[in-house]
Amino acid sequence: MNSRLLKSLLRSLPVTALVLALPLSAAPAFAVDVAGTTGGVVRSATGDEATAPTLSIQIDTESAAVDDDEPLRLTITVDNTTGADLASGRVRIAAGSSTIGSSATLHAHLDGTDPLPTPTDLVDVTVPSVAADTSYTSETITVPHDRLAMPADYGAVPITATFATAGTSIAAHDTYIAAAAEPTNTIELSIAMPITAPTGQNGLISADSLATYTAAGGVLSRQLDGAAGRDVALAVDPLIIASIRALGAAAPASALAWLDRLSSISNETFALQFADADGAVQAAAGADSLLEPLSFDFAIPEDYTAVVPTETATPDPTETPDPDGDDAGGDDADAIPTSEDLLEFDWSMDGMIWPAEGTVTAADLDVFAGSGVEETILSSGNVADATAHPAASRVGDRDALVSDDAVSSALRQAATAVTASDFADAVSTISAELAVSAREQGATGRAMLATLDRGWPPTASRLGEALDAVSDLPTVDPIALSDVRDEERIDVALADVEPDASRTGAVSLLMDREAQLTEFSSVLTTPALLTGRERVQILTLLSVDWADTNDEWSEALSAHSQQTTDLLGSVSILNSSDVLLVGNESAIPFGVRNDSPYDVQVVIDATPSNIRLDVGEPQTVEVSAESRQTVRVPVKAQLGNGDVGLTVTLSSVSGVRVGNPVTATVAVRADWEGIGAVIAVVLVVAMLVAGIVRTVLRRRTRLAERADAKGAAAAKGAVDAKGTAAAETDPATPASDTSDSGDTAPRPDTEERP
Template identity: 30%
Template sequence: MPSVSRFRARPLLAAVFALGLLGAPAAGGTAAAAADDAVELTPATVDLFASPREPVLHDDDSELQIDVLVGNPGEQPLPETAVEVTLDPRPLETIDDLDGVFPEHPIELADAQIGATAAETDQRVTVTVPRDRLPFTSATESGVYLLRVALGAEADVTVPLVWQGAASTGRAGASAEAPSVRLGTIVPIVLPSDIFTLPTRSQLEELTPGWSDLLDEARAAQATLAIDPRVIAGIRAYGDEAPEPARQFLARLEASTLSSFLLQFADADPSAQADLGFTALMQPTSLDFVTRFGSFSADDDTGDDTDAGETPGSSAGEQGGDDADPPASDDATNTGDGTSPGDEPASQGGDAGPTEGDQSDGEPVPTQQTLEQLLSWDATAAVAWPAEGSADQGTLELLRLANIDAFVLDSDNIDRASGGPRVSLEQGSALITDAALADAARTALSAPNEVQRAAGVSRLSAHLLLAAQNGSEDLVLGLDRGAVGDAEDPALLVEQLRALDWVAPTGIADLDEGEALLRGSDTLEERRELLRAAVGRESSVSELGAVLVHPEYLSGYQRARLLELFATRHAAPGVDFDEVASRYRERDAELLEGVRAITTERMQLVGATTRVPVQLHNSLPFEAVVDVQVVPASAALAVQEPRFASVAVPAEGNERVLVPVHSRLSSGEPGLVVTVAATSGDLTVFTGTLPISIRSGVETIALVVLGALASLLLGFGIWRSVRRRRRASALARSGTAGGEADDSGQRAGARVTAPAE
């Protein structure tokens, strides 16, 4: 798509040659100056994106603003250069012209200087074109024109400019003669990509305002809703504990008169399942690992008004299970594939789900809602929506076995079509969405920067205007499910399209019928094999539920994760599924560790009898209860208490068992064989040897040395005490004798001196 294409720089000679062919003058106005500019620029990699700031230029607008984004992913800086904007004055005639060749003699509109771009950075500049520089007057008919934005000789990009003249369609409303195209829209109600099962309560609070706005715009556009059952189950799973705004939104969704259908749980792709040879669509097995955090009134019927006899999710809902990744805690953020926040996808919230300690009122509340009740939905139709371009006869056959004979297919999946978008196929009926519109809408929703997103809106507007001017048949826009889930404000795009004067929002049921033939396709081989490997590991992971307090939690959790891995969002263009599958595989590896003894460095025994600590680690996201058996690896040790029954290990936590051990040798390198098994005895999850070093002789020597030191200290202390007492007694006696001598001396002296006086 030219408006958002990423252009790589050309070598210097090629750049000058291309510039000469196009005849595009440089910012200075001469070809020579352009060549000089090209010489100054260092051949390097350049990313160039451009788009009108507003998708439509109206007759009463005073200027045209074009945003230009220059990216430098290279290691060398890009020098200062000029950005030049030119216009093809001829209006485009067909939709194919959007990707046409820019003419040799365009009209120069404006230029701007852009400073040097440092390595691995980008910068944005706005080029403003005054109204009087544009070749449009109030009498100019509405139309689509091509703009060319060039970065010196390094890169260029063409973008559509939609002009809406007062002569044909005034801003106050379209005239009776103004052409328009009837547009049906499919609006997904889905979860963002960082939630791998069900949202936490705090996430529901964050998501509900956006869902509510999207529902409002969908109603105004007479759109059809495609609902991920995780949204419904995610709110119902908490019962009375669900945030009030979320419960209100669900009530509005249930009461809506818009046509709707359920996606497979987590929007799992039925085409991928068919390519793997499945004979039935995958189903969820349990949501108990999430509903344990909810509370349900005695008369609570999950809040839906459906008849008790309805099947869960209608036929459309049966396509997929309920992919509910429990929230690790109410405030945790579900990220990564069940890994922790630190490593993008463990247990901080990701796929790991809520821990046993995260409970509503001190104790987990027993589940009172069945899977059928959580997924029950009064959908107006049973419809399947495979990944774009992926459906084939095998896909439709698998869906037929699930009692689904209505499909949403994109135009790239159709070999020949005529008439309206509602067509009949041998296997049932289909609604054909326009692939080009969907691609532009995907860019408008999910492009990484504002300039590219605006380019997507501009291309959508241009496409629809050209369709209206050419008397196009009815069109259907199926908004990309992954892009809608991750977009900041998807309702804004629906509003922008609905506001176009040449677009007539129309309900799907009112669109024209036509004819079409299915074009065969299949899932990419690499994606298919990665999915096959993940399916093969599911039973191994679920088997470990035998060590849990609630074994059904793990099987339900793992199936939910698997359904999400099958999501159509992972089949979208530009998605690195190998990376997605790698994160999933890493999480599987963590789960497959189950409950195990942690073996660290060799532990030393310096006494004949001691209590050896055995550390148990639970890699599972739910509380485990296991039996631990410890036996000596050799006759050098004797274990006095070899079995520890029903040891509780917290979810993704540790527990220590103290094992009394008696050593029979003064030294050696024996070990303890630790076995961890389910309390039922049916499954052993770990067997390993804990290395031990015996140094009991060291204890004897140490005791002798300590005893000798103690005896010496005691004898020395006694000797010092005796000596101190003797010295004190001697001083006391000598002090007394000296005092008496002094007194007698004084008396004698007195007698001697008295006669002399």
């Protein structure tokens, strides 16, 4: 069970929840100081109030009205919450002899501030001792009709019950309806009821939640079951309608059927602010106009398919199909719906707003009017004059519909009653309130407004029964809310209201953070995906239903603030290590991180800290959702050596800065390249020279070797020639072959012989 729904149940039934936990209890004890609630306030007649025991008595009027011969049936309950046993005593029950003539007198009697005389003794009841921290509830007490001394006219008659025991005397006050005669006056009553789903903080209602809420017995189904076709105007939260339509054909069948049913009922309807956001807290937080949804693109499924109508017209066999397909719908049938498509509804009334009860100031009304609001629903507690609450009112030049808190409170108790006794007691209270209002001067023909509450309890099952019971009261003439709006206005003044500083401060922070996200969204390829979701989430956090759950609302605000912080820091430049630049040109890598669920387009720009480094033009890059990408920043060394701080920033195409700048240190050593080149050239030249020298030396060596070889050959030839000549002149010497030498000249040292 949703914990806030459980709290709503306990708020609606503060006494019943207590009594159900006690096995001897048969009816709820009332000890609540709220005008118009059953039983009013119990006050101690003796002893110091600071130390007096806390006791209460409830008169449970099981009869909604007492006719000319019917008895009065009631019960009493004594609660002992003092921590000590309570001695036995007696309860004296007495009634008045005339009907109550004004609402102020009725409320003063019920809350014990000015009890009415009750001279007619009805019955004494003995109450046994009550153990500490327990309660005692009597059996049904029946008071014979002839003991009532009932007035002859129709109206509410005061009752007082007094419990006395040793050292303690307390009293409780209530009324019963004398119905021996027909009422001489009636009052027109209009009822307004909000149709809302349990609030959340994540935007639209999920498909699973819609299936639960619109199933048989679900909260939305029970609301329509109890209200459809009855005298009640329905104030519907457009969030429900948009959530169903955004899913298209994927919406639960029960949700589609619920929406069709809402569209076809005869009740008057008007729209609450989206997500039932509280307009008063928005105005108090400084908003110039009421917040509205920006886009629902974030909620449309990628595979969106439109709902196929369940009823189709029979085609005309003589009709020629349009060759262009315009009549068939074609691609338009599954076109992505616009915000207007999702919110479209045939409202009976428009231009209305229903803020949280008792919170509206005159300045708020001006903000509402600036947002197109024509009528504001106010609670009577928000109005300075608490004695008369005509529905059709005017505050300055602003129209308002003022609901009666006492009647509304009793109606809510009747709708959420667990037992038949609780229900009858609540209806009796409504009857008394309306009977007294009808008797007041000028009441004939005056319309009143009663409202039901937000935060529908999961056990509420008597809504339809309560609405029927109120409509059937003899003093009530049901009237449509639209007719009330057409009535002549009565000027009223607003009560002094001091806005809750903690709530308005929180809402101001929400608006400021939204402005930051709007700037951040400029880096998204589709900014509406973020801005649309953020606006819807803010509106859900401003729902009226959060008003009484401060702890849970604070938790929801904290979670949303953390989500915003994470998104604002989700796109950034990753820190780069220091770089050594030994050339004139290079490209330094930087990482771009995108942890968001959206595709982004960013401009990366680098700025050097001095003129030693020149940087290229900014680059625009796209980074997919939840990914990282490396971007290389081109740089060029300019003049001299030294360290340069290279600061890199990210921004959107429109110039909005994103993330924190990152600075990397670049050690520029540009002349190392020149020195290295010189050394390389010298080495190459040296190698070339060495190669040349080596080649020359080798060639010289080869040439010398060849010359030596030739000289040796020549010497050898000369020797050979000399030997041949000697052989020719010496017969003893064998002849030698001289064919190769070709030298026949005699050697100088050889003598020619004859």
